Amino acid sequence: MKPEKTMDPVLEFAVKQFGTFLATRGRARAVRESLEAEIAANGAETAVVICLAGVDAMTISFADEFLGRLYSSLAAGDLIAAGVRLSGLNEETREAVSICLERRDLVAVANDGGGATLVGRTEVLQETFAAVLRLGELRALDLAEALSITPQNANNRLKRLVEAGAVQRRQAAVSNRGGREFVYTVCA
Template sequence: MRSMKAKKYALTFPVSEPGTFLSTRGEGAHKRSALQAALRSAGPAPVLEIDFTGTEAMTHSFVDEFLGKFYVSLAVGDVQVAGVILIGLIKETRESVAVCLERRKQFAVQGEDHTLLGDTNVIPDTYARARKLGAFRAQELAEALGISVTNANNRLKRLVQAGVLSRDRAPGPERGGKEFLYTLP
């Protein structure tokens, strides 16, 4: 198996060897367990690159068990990472990932071109604007998109749960209450 590479703030998890066809839920569960173990041993919340390089094809059941359930764990906080990107997808594997994520009402970032895959009805505009802003508060995003702050917060919550954005407490909110600063991981 290819080795996992740790970058300054990233962990790259290779999903398979070149020429691999991934096909069963059992295989998906095994890969997800290996991914979660790698994250636990990596230390504090790295940016995670899930590398599909060399994977020729994947069944929907493998993708759902591996990636779909991983994103559920991420959304509920069982897995802690600063961000997640998918790299090394080819047309066929990208389609399998997109179908899985759409069915689960989830989405992910494809790392090479920063496009969103999956359930992306209104999120692409939000993500594109977030990339342009770099670091921002919900109010700033709402103004930039011409939407309510509540709507912006709902969209931002989904982006944070998917590991696309990081959220930290902002210093000194002017109006009281909690305010957060959002950034790209």
């Protein structure tokens, strides 16, 4: 009998508490620092849901200071969470977030009822994320085979999705080829 997998704790961060129209870098910095403090207090095994429901709009500069810098910290490994998702995006907030992430060459996962999608995405990462969703649990070689790409390319794409908090990585048993091998799954 397999041991039951325990669920990672989830931190829900409601952005509406800071207003319905969000502007200025100074205000965004305060929101980001508040979220970063909560992430640090909850630990690296905590999944984060950034809820934008009730926020009517935000400026691109607010989105950049809040989410652009947050996702840059995740990508650099300066901030660690089990996964990060956006929820409650409307057309206005999705556009601002998408623009700021595209400018930084970053992606984020949004979950708005219709399933998980990438924001700020490139077509290559969208294709990769769709394959990970389809395959469920996979190794880089599985992705390479599914997309007809090289294993190195698959590793690079998966690394970007891990940095964005879209995909989790855990070490598998040592491979028969002598190197470390990882298993990837979509963050819950």
